[in-house]
Amino acid sequence: MIRNVIYGILLALMSVCLALAQTDAVPQDSAGTAPAAISPPQPVTGLTAKDTPDDHGHSITLKWTLSPDDQGGAHSVRTYEVFRWVPFFMDSMHARQYSVDSLMGLQTLWRRYLPFAKDSIKYFEKSGNAETARRFADTVAYIEKRTSTLRGEIKSLQRGIENDWERAPQAHAQYPNGGEWQMVGQTFAGQGNYVNSGQKDNTASDYLPNGCNFYYRVDAVTADPKIRTSSEIVGPVQATGQWYNVGRTPSLFATGIFVLLVLLFVRAARKGKELYVRPLAGIEAVDEAIGRATEMGKPILYVLGLGTAADIATIASFTVLARVAKRVAEYQTELIVPTYDPIVMSVAQETIKSAYADAGRPDSYREEIVFFVTQNQFAYVSAVNGIMLRQHPATNVYMGKFFAESLILAETGALAGSIQISGTDEIAQIPFFVVACDYTLIGEELYAASAYLGREPVLLGSLKAQDYAKAAVIILAILGAIAVNFGWTEFREIFRVVR
Amino acid sequence: MHKRQLPFILVFIFGAFMAVQYFMPHESSEFIYEFFALDWVPIIGIFALALGIWSLIKVSWDKIKHRRQDWQYSVVLLAGLFTIIFFGFFVKVGEHWEFRFMTSDGLQSYMFRHLFDYIVIPGQATVFSLLAFYIASASYRAFRARNLLATLLLSAALIMMLRFSPIPGLGEYMSKTATWLLNVPNLAAKRAIIIGIGLGMVATAMKVVLGIERGYMGKG
Structure with missing residues (x-):
């Protein structure tokens, strides 16, 4: 009996607790009343849309004054959504481009699939499964037949799209008919500007054509995305490219x-x-090093680095190489120039050939002086290190662009007992060269090296x-x-x- | 026209265009830049690569032919070169080998991938890993306190290393000092070098474009 009473009391207590908990779950404001619904925020004002300056076009810059309910007022604005009026023409063009992309994807897929299908025919024919082999053969026949026409179809579609893009300005001029507002960007509360940039490539989905009338509006959006207020519409504005970047x-x-x-x-x-320029120890050592190699009867190794012929450091290195090659030709010393880049190799060959001719020793030039090794960084390092350790050059000259291989090269050269002169504009590699080489040209000294070596007044x-x-x-x-x-x-x- | 005049005229025209192009963001200017820089350069590069490979074969073959010192290495080089070329262009289809020139199928083939993954990559990693030992030996030489400057260098290096020290308090203190060293004296020196490099680049480019510097043409 007592037990039943206790259970009853406990049950009643639990009911009360549950009721209280449910009451607490309903949010209330400080006054104990139910929260008010979010009211629509005040719109942004002073919206302007202008062509983004100093660019190639395809971009519009928008600015606006924040909604009074952002950073103040009801504090209800969470984001701003930027909308642009886009004619249906644009979606249609993108859809057509998507068809072309899909067909091209199919073409690639078939190209990869065909060898497999042909192998499968042979396999199933051999294993006696004629039915499966026939199905594969049918598929191959269909793909081959379709592939022959597919390329033409793609080309024709591409031409059509390319021609139709010329109608983009007319389509945009139809505003507000035949189009819709599309969201093109979003910013957080507190930010009163947005740059609507698109691609210049008309096959891209975010292509933004130049010379078309664009219209924009900005929505102030609350925590509930449905509760928002649109600004006034601005436009027309056109994206254009500039001829000069102010x-x-x-x-x-x-x-x-x-x-x-x-x-x-x-x-x-x-x-x-008379122009005085301060002496550079690294440059003055070049002549001395060439003389040393001549006396020792050992070669000079010249490394142009890993840069391309378009890098200024490599171009500067060519000019130094020309001076070195001229002296080498005069002293009749051996020169070894292993290269990393084939274009650099071609230029270096011409440089050395001309330098030998200028020195009056065209007959001493051999094509083997400059040779291509590889375009693989560490394989190149291995090859050059091998040359150092096998041929023991009297002098190693490293001039140009160097990366992780700089220390591996310079340390191996130091182990081989060569005099080493280096020069690079790669700041991260300069300390390595300073540590491991006898002379180092730091940064711009590399560019000055040629002028120092030549001592020509014009270069000085x-x-x-x-x-x-x-x-x-x-x-x-x-x-x-x-x-x-x-x-x-x-x-x-x-x-x-x-x- | 003299064979040396034409290259200088071409260098001037293209060099001047590239300089002007930097200040012209217009699409027409971009188009020409992309046409030359992005389309021409790879085409020239491909032809030059053929020249490069030819040079490599010729030099190696001459070494083997005349039995020059260490000619055996050239045999290994040529064997490796032709093997990887073979597996890059020939794909085994069924029981016979097919030549695939217009597709990249060869690059996905079993043998090509295995040669690359299990010979080339480990080889590269091995050479790269040598760098750790070279850094140690170079540091040893650089950090010997022979004079005042070398002692300063050693002290700076010690601070940089001790910032990772597990000793309570020391690591934190050294970390602050190391950050100051990196952000103040080191950055000042780096910026000085960068400014010098920038001016040197402009001067070199200008000398080449205007034909003042002709060293790269062998006109030493």
Whole structure:
């Protein structure tokens, strides 16, 4: 009996607790009333849409004043959604492009499948499964027949699409008929700008054509995406490409002054003015190293690095190679130039050939002096290290672009007992060369090496211009530091370059 | 036209265009840039690669033919070269080998992949791993306190290494000092070198474009 009473009380308590818990689960505000529904936020104002400056087009920059309910008011704005009016024409064109992409994918798939299917026919014929072999044969016959026409179909479709893209401006001019608003971007609350950039390639799904009228609106969106307020519509605005990037004017100005300086000094040098340039130990060692190799009767190894012929460091290295080759030809010493890049090899061959001719020793030139090794970084290192350890060159010259292989090469050269001269503009590799080589040209010294070796007044003139430019940079850096510390940001802005 | 004048004219035209192109974002300018830089360069590269392989074969063959020193290595080189070329272009279909020139099927073939995965890649990894030992030996030479500058270098290196020290407090203190070393004196020196490199690049490019520097043509 007592037990039943206790159970009854416990049951009643549980019921009360459950009822209380359910009451607590209903959110209430501080006044104990039910929460109000989110009210639509106030719209963004002052929306502007302009062509993005200093670009190739295909981009529109939007700016707006934040909704009063963002960062203030009801604090209800969570995001802004940017909409652009897009004619159905665009979707149709993208769909057609998608068909072309699918057909091209099918073409690739069939090309890969055919050898397998042909193998399968043979396999099933041999194993006596004639029915399966026949099915594969039918498939192969169908694919081969269809492939012959597919290429033409794809080409025809592509031509049609290409022609129809010319109608894009007319389609956009139909606003507001024959199109719909599509969301093209989103920003978080507090951000009042958005750049609607598209691809310039009309086969891309986010292609944004130039010269078309675009219309935009921005929605202020609350936590409930359905509760939103649209801004006024802005447009038409067109994306266009510019012929001059105004943002790069500081670069143009600086380059212009520098070019002028170089030309002035070159002119002065041509007129016979004595130009003093500080001596570089690494450069002066080149002649000494060539002499040492001649005395020892051992070769000189010249490594152009892993750069391509388009890298300035490699071009500078060619100029040094020309000077070295000329001296080598005069002293009748052996030169070995293993290359990593075939274009570099071709240029190096011409460089050395001409240098030998200039030295009056064209007969001493042999094609084996320069040879291609491989375009595999560490295989190249192995080959060059092998040359060092087998032929023991008297001098190793490393000039150009070097990466992880720099220390492996330089340490092996040091082990082989060669005199080593290096030069690179790869900052990360300079410490390795400094440690392992006898002489190192640091950064710009590589570019100056050719002028030092030749001692031609005209080339020394450019070095002098570089020195003055560096002095100007140092002065401007000091002025900049002072200006920034005093809060004169205008000075910094003069040098800002838009990439 | 003299054989040396034409290259200089071409260098001037293309060099000047590339310089101007940097300041012209327009699509027409981009088109020409992409046409030359992205389309021409690979085409030239492919033809040059053929020249390169020919050069490699010729040099190796001459070595073997004249039994020059260490000619045996050239035999291994040529054997490796032709083997990988064979498996790159020939695919075993059923029981016979088919020549596949226009497709990349050969690159996916069993033998090609195995040669690459189990010979080339381990070989590369082996050479790369040597770097660790070379760094140790180079550090040993660089960090000997022979004079004041070398001692400073040694001290900086010790700080950099001790920042990972497990000793309580020391690692944290060294970490702060190392960060200062990297962000202040080291970065200042790096930026100085970068500015010098930038000016040197412009000067070299200009000298080449204007024909002042003709060393790369062997005009030493």
